[in-house]
Amino acid sequence: MNSAASGGGTDVDRLWSARMAAAQAGDRVAYEALLRDCVPHVKRIVRRTGVAAERVDDVVQEVLLTVHRARQTYDPARSFTAWLNAIAQRRAIDDLRHRGRQTRREIADDTIYAAYPAEGATPEEAWEEGGRNEELQSAVARLPHGQREAVEALAMRQLSLSEAAAETGRTKGALKVNLHRALKALRDRFDRAE
Amino acid sequence: MSNLDTIDHMIDRLGTDLKPVRRLRPPGVRALLWLAGVAALAGVLASFADLPAIAHRLMGAPDMWLAVLGSTLTAILGAAAVFHLSVPGRSPWWALLPVPSLLLWVGASGMGCLRTWLVPGTHDASMGEVRICLVFIVAVSIPLSALMVVMIRRACPLRPNLTAATGGLAIAAGAASLLNFFHPYDASATDLAVHLLAVAIVVFLNQLVARWALAHRRRPFSV
Numbered sequence: 434m435n436s437a438a439s440g441g442g443t444d445v446d447r448l449w450s451a452r453m454a455a456a457q458a459g460d461r462v463a464y465e466a467l468l469r470d471c472v473p474h475v476k477r478i479v480r481r482t483g484v485a486a487e488r489v490d491d492v493v494q495e496v497l498l499t500v501h502r503a504r505q506t507y508d509p510a511r512s513f514t515a516w517l518n519a520i521a522q523r524r525a526i527d528d529l530r531h532r533g534r535q536t537r538r539e540i541a542d543d544t545i546y547a548a549y550p551a552e553g554a555t556p557e558e559a560w561e562e563g564g565r566n567e568e569l570q571s572a573v574a575r576l577p578h579g580q581r582e583a584v585e586a587l588a589m590r591q592l593s594l595s596e597a598a599a600e601t602g603r604t605k606g607a608l609k610v611n612l613h614r615a616l617k618a619l620r621d622r623f624d625r626a627e
Numbered sequence: 628m629s630n631l632d633t634i635d636h637m638i639d640r641l642g643t644d645l646k647p648v649r650r651l652r653p654p655g656v657r658a659l660l661w662l663a664g665v666a667a668l669a670g671v672l673a674s675f676a677d678l679p680a681i682a683h684r685l686m687g688a689p690d691m692w693l694a695v696l697g698s699t700l701t702a703i704l705g706a707a708a709v710f711h712l713s714v715p716g717r718s719p720w721w722a723l724l725p726v727p728s729l730l731l732w733v734g735a736s737g738m739g740c741l742r743t744w745l746v747p748g749t750h751d752a753s754m755g756e757v758r759i760c761l762v763f764i765v766a767v768s769i770p771l772s773a774l775m776v777v778m779i780r781r782a783c784p785l786r787p788n789l790t791a792a793t794g795g796l797a798i799a800a801g802a803a804s805l806l807n808f809f810h811p812y813d814a815s816a817t818d819l820a821v822h823l824l825a826v827a828i829v830v831f832l833n834q835l836v837a838r839w840a841l842a843h844r845r846r847p848f849s850v
Contacts, residue, residue: 457648458647459645459646464645465639468641468642499783502783503783505649505650506651506782507650512716519716
């Protein structure tokens with residue numbers, strides 16, 4: 434149904450237009466049905482504009498808020514899809530600009546914590562700690578892909594098994610096995626080094 | 628709560644918040660209403676002006692009435708553009724609608740400057756007089772801006788800066804057109820520069836007002 438809603442004049446556009454006209458008159462059922470129908474269409478536009486996957490749902494919410502706030506500006510004689518597309522594209526662009534400004538202001542450095550040892554460490558301990566961190570990172574980087582993925586998600590980023598499974602697309606069992614093998618490989622490597 | 632739950636939750640809240648709304652009038656009608664406000668102000672100002680003297684002065688040289696025609700057309704086309712830009716789904720190219728008349732306005736005023744250099748005996752404005760022009764344009768812009776803000780409040784400009792700039796141009800052009808009731812001298816370079824400065828000030832102030840209005844816009848509820 435929603436795949437057809439790319440332009441004005443389609444059956445979907447006429448249905449949405451009629452629902453928005455009913456919503457303007459205060460019909461809550463038509464309004465909620467319209468918003469639920471629109472969500473996949475809005476998501477497609479937001480994604481196509483280049484918004485990062487993890488931001489899409491936030492931008493969709495901004496679009497829904499704008500639709501709600503601007504509903505009196507919709508003219509049922511015109512295409513509803515064109516009206517909605519304009520709002521969705523604009524909110525997506527606003528988000529990209531906002532993120533762009535934020536990225537320019539903030540500096541992300543994944544290795545920053547490794548470079549600063551715990552307070553109170555002596556210079557010798559700090560040197561050793563820094564060296565161990567570097568060795569550990571290089572050892573993790575040399576692990577096979579599946580094992581490295583498990584270490585990064587479960588041990589370094591502290592995700593739960595369910596979250597890591599959803600993110601990597603692997604089963605919980607596979608993740609557990611990969612983590613076990615990775616830890617064993619790392620332990621062997623450091624035991625040999627000492 | 629997953630993101631899909633959050634979106635569903637928001638749709639429920641928006642449904643609860645739904646009230647019947649009065650549809651916004653078409654942009655052309657709203658532009659005409661704003662222009663009617665400008666015409667009403669023109670009527671008041673005209674009652675204090677020496678209309679035969681103004682007509683005689685404007686007909687004295689083509690650049691004079693061309694400049695007035697340019698500023699008046701800029702106000703009319705700018706108003707049409709700004710009310711279209713304030714509705715989602717309308718093309719941003721509407722912002723270009725007043726550009727040809729703006730060029731006519733600036734071009735004819737520039738020709739006027741040339742005439743005052745070439746023709747002896749013309750009375751070009753002194754520094755004190757151009758300062759009055761600046762104050763007049765900015766002061767008259769205030770009620771015109773207030774009227775436009777009230778009329779755009781219920782709309783939803785997706786490009787607030789572009790809409791505010793176009794609105795500022797329409798307002799400044801309207802104020803500059805009204806200035807002709809009290810402008811008994813020929814265009815000079817200083818005069819033209821001051822008119823352009825006044826337009827820039829009004830456009831800038833409109834941008835500030837638009838930003839303030841957006842920042843204080845009420846959300847239907849907090850999510």
